[in-house]
Structure formats: structure tokens, C-alpha cells
Amino acid sequence: MSSDGPDHMSSQDFRRHGYALIDWIANYWEGVESMPVLADVAPGEIRSRLPNFAPEAPEPFESILSDLDKIVLPGITHWQNPNWFAYFPANSSPPSVLAELVSAGLGVQGMLWSTSPAVTEIETQVMDWLVDLLDLPQPWKTTSEGGGVLQMSASDSTHTALVVARHKASAVNNVDASSMVVYTSSQAHSSIEKGARIAGYGHIRLIEVDANQAMVSSALDAAIRKDLDSGLTPVFVGAAVGTTGTTGVDPIREIGIIAATHNLWLHVDAAYAGSAMICAEFRHHQDGLELAHSYTFNPHKWMMVNFDCSAFFVSDRKPLIDCLSILPPYLKDEASESGAVIDYRDWHVPLGRRFRALKLWWVLRSYGAEGIREMIRHHVSLADYFASLIIKDSRFELVAPHPFALVCFRCTAGREATQALTAAVNATGNFYWTGSTLNDEPMIRVSIGQTKTTKEHVDRLWKTLSDLA
């Protein structure tokens, strides 16, 4: 017999190091606002501070802790800085981080119900909670025909929906994926095009949008009919409640009726805006959702649950499980065979899964529905306020409606002015926002959603951009 393995950190040392890191994180959060939002390093700079080979001998905790400050932090772009106005938020909260710690400590892998029933059942219950919280269609609950599952990202959810739709269409129509068509708007997230390519679809049609950046449903219908006339097989429509470019809202009901007419799968991507549906005043945007076959939104964007935590719902779980279930002998399991349990391995590409539901449960309980509503309304009111400043200043103009907490604008002086302003504000290091384009014209996206962003941060952003414009 050889030794009993390597020396492990003692319980006492784990406690000591754990406290130190809890303090390190608390200090980080206290100080993050004063750090440059966008990491100011050159390509390769962080890497050059690391040795070329893994160490042979163990290194003490203190060396690693010290490298957090010396090597890691300079290479961090601070998504948790309240001056974060880029992309969409990946907002977080202390309860979420505590839950992640516990999840890591438990170290369980919930591929089957039996490999940790709590992982599955807490997830199932919390996903069902979300149906009521967001006023999603009741059949989406696991107590009905549908169900929800956590995935890593909306890209994974969308890809899964594309695969199930393809699988179903292939069985019905006996055609190759290369003749199948996916439809989405020209403003849809890239994950639909990427997912379609990964799932092997032969065609994708980007349908035109109207002045509100919403899909023109008559154009969708025309495109489907044209493809049918050409002998192709229309299979999948991806509609958005809150596009990535400008948070445009597609007419879900109109699209759903067209999809039903032609027997297409309707997937709704509400990755960002889905969290807002916890407030009744936004729910008119999701009118028609009962026509959807699948739906995704990301609690890790705007529900104070740290990345990764993407919610995926299907109106009928049977085609999903039929498509993804494969049962080798080493995964045979009494509880699974009884049919009395959910095995989430059959709900997504990966087999293994960590205990992600814990943080969603923890956050919902720590803030309550009312706390999350307050956060959403707070951010939306800040966006309304920021938009009002833009509207009042003739140097700027809004380029799209702002139904949620993203404001898109440009400089009236033209594209160079917009691009220069985008760069100038980011160059201060005090803020980070994202430049993009709409109809090939540059625009600036101001996304308000970091957990701790207040009116003061928005005022400072306004003052800076106003001075620099």
C-alpha cells in the first residue's frame, strides 16, 4: 500500500482561509466601485505573470491569496461595479454568493434524482414557483404537462429547443435538417443563428422588424409561405421578448398564431426581460406566451442570481425527454424506472449537473418576490430617468423604445460623434457601456441593472457623457 494520499487542508485551516476569503469578497464589494470598470491590460499581460509550467510542489494559501490581488484583479472587468452599463447585467447578490459556496461545499452531482433528490426536487419546485411569479402559462408546471429546468445559458436553452424541434420535425416530415428552416427577427440574439448552425439546420431567415424593433409578423408569414413553395420545411420560429440590441418586443401572439398555422415550433427568448415579468405592469409584453413550445430567461441576468443560471421551460416535456433520453446500464436506476421522479439528465445536453437551484431558491427567499419587484422597478425607473435626460438634450436622440431598463441612443451630430463618445466614456475607466449598431448606424446601449446601481451612478454617467459629447 502506498501512502494515504496528499496532505489535505485541515478543517481548522479551511475555516481560517474561508473566513479570509469571505472578508476578501466583502472588501472587494466595498471597493469595487472605485476600480476601473473595464480591465486595463494588454493582451497576454495576465498570462505573462503566470509561470510556464504547473508547480511541482504545493504552494501555501497565502501565495494564492496574494495573487488574487496581484494577478487576478488587474485582469477583471468588474461586472459587479455599479457603474456597469454594458451588455446586459449579470447581477448578483450576497445571498446568491453564499448559496454558491454551499453548493460547492456539498459537491454533489445531480444527474439523476437519486444522486441527490434535493438537487432535483428543489429545482422542480422553484421552477414551478417561477411560473406563478412571472405569470407564465400554467401548463408549463411540472404538475401539468410541461416543466422547467436550469441550464447554463440561454444559448444552451435555445440550442436544446432547436434540437427537439428538429427531432420532432424529422420524425413527422422525414426530411433532412438541411432542408429545414429557422425564422427569427433581424434583431434576434446571435444564439439563435449559432444554435441553428450547431443543430444542423440548413436555412435561417432573418425577418424584418418595424420601427419598434419588433418582428413584422406578416413578413414572417410571407417568408414561411415562400419557403414552403420552394419545397423547404419551415420548422422553428424564435421570437424575443426583449431583443439584445434594443429590447424590442416581438408580437408573440401574432407570431404564435402563424407558427400554429404552419405547425412550427415557437421558442421565446426572454433572456434579459423575463425577470421583469415578476411585475404585473410588464406582462402585456408576453401576451400570447401560451402559444410557445419553449421559453428561456436568465435569472443570472436580472434577478440577482449570479451566473450561471438560465431557466428553460417547455409546454410539453415529452418530446424533450423523448429526444434526449439515452439509458446505458450504468445509469439504470430504480427510482428512474418507476417513473415517479424527474431525471434532469434527459432535459439537456450534459449528463452531470451541479446544484444550481440552491442559489435561485436562496435569492427568492432572501429578497422575497417583493424585493425582486423593487429591484426591477428601481432599474426601470432609472432607465426612464436617463432616457428623459437624453430626450431633453438636442445633442442626443433615442433610437428605439425602452420598455425595460436598456436605453439606446446616438449623437445627433452623426456616426463619428457617437463612436467617439462610446470610446471616450469607456476610456475614463469610470463606466463601461457597449457600442453597437442599429440599421448600420452606431448607437450606444446604456443597460441599467447592476444590483447596486443608484440614481447617483446614473447622474455621474450623464454628467460625464454630457461633458465629453
Place this chain on the structure above:
Amino acid sequence: MSSDGPDHMSSQDFRRHGYALIDWIANYWEGVESMPVLADVAPGEIRSRLPNFAPEAPEPFESILSDLDKIVLPGITHWQNPNWFAYFPANSSPPSVLAELVSAGLGVQGMLWSTSPAVTEIETQVMDWLVDLLDLPQPWKTTSEGGGVLQMSASDSTHTALVVARHKASAVNNVDASSMVVYTSSQAHSSIEKGARIAGYGHIRLIEVDANQAMVSSALDAAIRKDLDSGLTPVFVGAAVGTTGTTGVDPIREIGIIAATHNLWLHVDAAYAGSAMICAEFRHHQDGLELAHSYTFNPHKWMMVNFDCSAFFVSDRKPLIDCLSILPPYLKDEASESGAVIDYRDWHVPLGRRFRALKLWWVLRSYGAEGIREMIRHHVSLADYFASLIIKDSRFELVAPHPFALVCFRCTAGREATQALTAAVNATGNFYWTGSTLNDEPMIRVSIGQTKTTKEHVDRLWKTLSDLA
């Protein structure tokens, strides 16, 4: 303007709650050995303890902490119990858990290099470290043509390889995926069949294995030729270094030569056994790896890095990026356009990604290569020891070689005896192992790899099974 959003946990409270949870985890680890390994709850039992609706009002930390003990723990199957002998391990370590805490605290999303350069560059460097640590082919380093990336699971890695191979074959042969064929052994992990179905391949051939549970390469060659004769397009071979059933090792070099002859993509799945390659004495099992196009192994199985952390390598990153890169305007980025950086969004299905490399870096530094080698050798020696006990007892027989730390055996008294023993040992609650089948005959898999498993645990397992047999 509305309020400033919900009340957030104060820095002081976060510290206090954080210390409490660090203690909770340390206590859990101290006590986990005495808990029943497999959760003893009925389907629905955990769920029935949860309310039907999310709370409206915030709940105090203390209520949630108390529910960890009352609701969560009874539903946990304890993967971190040293009496875990089931499936493969998902072993973990205190340094890994500390790193997960920091990753959650930083709350960054590393989809692009610029959204946190440290997330990308530490990952790149550590993946390059692994090439040397495991003696993988040098061209797999990012400093050469290849590169490594962390994915969530080996299923994701394998699926990605299947998609890239399909994409490439489709461009070259101009044929539909429905006419493409995937080959793997009858002992391959289900993720290859599942991935092939998800990627839309029309055919999968399960090639026979020899007495060592290794793919018969001449049978592979014959199957490819037969499919070619039928007008199908052979595209992908999945070979294993350590199958899930019995840790059989496919002849990678022979398979690689056949794959090259017919221009097939060779993917090697070493999900479990890959970690062992840190010890030179196991590397003969991966002879021929330079012929592979892609490779996956899971540090989250047997390298003390908690789930999820799956390493995926390609010998040439160009086809991968060509297949998966989609560039919408809101993701346009100066650093990306310069070509000087890696954007890992183009290396997998998801766009967003968390800072998973931190724990791999932290664990490699905390134990050093020598510590990890010691752990691997320790587990392998325990498996050798357990196998020697089986061999000496005429009531049992090994059913396959045990090149790593999985021992597969059965009762010589027949299938009922084997099945009864499988259940009886699990019913004690003191151990958890997995029953499976080989050639339709029941067998028992004893997988030794939990971080703290020692000879004493193996001796107690032996005594229990010996008494119960």
C-alpha cells in the same frame, strides 16, 4: 424616482453569514462520513417540505440556514462521503471550494477576452499547463495550432466535437448529416450516442470489444468499409481511454491510423482516466493520442476540482472557431478584432461563461503536481488492494481488467447473487456503489476516488460485502 431598490445584506452581515457557512461546510465535511451515503427519501418527499409558492416577503438568513439541515441535507446523496464507491467520483477539495467562492464573489462573465481578461488568460495558461502535466501532444497548446477550453461536462465536449466534425464533413462531402456515421465501441459512454443524436447524425455503429473491453480495431475498419460500400459517409470515431463500464482502454494508435486512412475525425474520451496521466506509469494507455482531433477529460472527476470543470482539447482550433463563431454587432470588440486574444465564446455552445479556471489553477497550485500524483496513486493502489481481495475469494470474480481505480466484479453464484449483493450493500446506508451489466450479466462497479477514501474505508466495504455475500 422610486426607491433605491431592495434592502441588501450589509457587508457586516455578509461576513457574519459567510463565516457561519464556512463553518457549516467544515462541519459537514467532518460529519459526512457518518451520514447514509445514498439519500433515504421517497420521491416527492423533499418537495413536499417546500411551500407551493415563492415567499412574498424576505426571509431571514437563519431560516434558510436552518432549512439546509432540515430540508436539503436529508435529500443529499453524499458524493463527498469517503464511502462513495458509485459511478465515477466527483472528487473535490477545500482549495477548490474556496476558489468557487471567490469566482462567485467576483461575479464576472468571461464570454469575451475583454469582459475579464484574467478569466480567459488564466484558463488558457492552465490548459497549456495540463498539456505538459498529462503529456498530451504539444500541438494541442494554444501556443501551437490547438488549444484547450473548459466546458461544463464531457457530454458538452463530445457534442462539440461531433458538431465540428459534422460541419467539416458537410463542407467537404456536401452530404446531409442523416447519411453520416459515428463509430464508437459498445462500451463507450452514452454521451457519444446522445451527442450524435443531438448533432443530427443519421447512424451510429457500436463496434465490438475484446476480452479487455477494448474496441476491436479490425471490426472498426470493417464497419467503415461496409458503410462506404453502402454509400454512407463515415465521419467520426469516438475512442475511450477508460470506458465508463469497466475503464476499458481502446487502442488509440490503431484506431487513429484507421481514422486517418478514411479521413475520419478521432475524438478521445478520457473523462475519468485522463487525470491519471499525470503519472508517467499510466501514459502507455494514451499511446497514439497525437492522432486525435479532439480530447476530453474531467478534472471534476478525479483531480479534486469540484463539478463542473471538463477539459476539452483540439489539435487544431481553426475548424472549431470556424464552426462556432457568430459575430453580432453588440459583441464586436476591439481586442477580438485585433486577433491578439482568445474569445472562448467561439469554443463552445454557450456564449456566457463563469470563471471556472480559477479553481483548476487553485487546486493545481495548492497540491502541486506531486500532490495530485500522490492522490491518483493512492486510489489506484487501493483498487489493486481491493481487487486482490476479490481474486482471493472464490465467491467472487473480476469481470474486467482494472487499469485505474475501478474494480468490476460479480458473484460466482450467479446473477441473482450479484444483484442481491449490490442492493444489500447499498441498503446498509454505509456505502454506495453502482450495479451495472457487462454482456448482459450483472456486475458491481467499485469506484475508488473520493478525496478522503483510505484503506480503512475499503476494508470496511470488504468486510460488509463479504458478510452479506
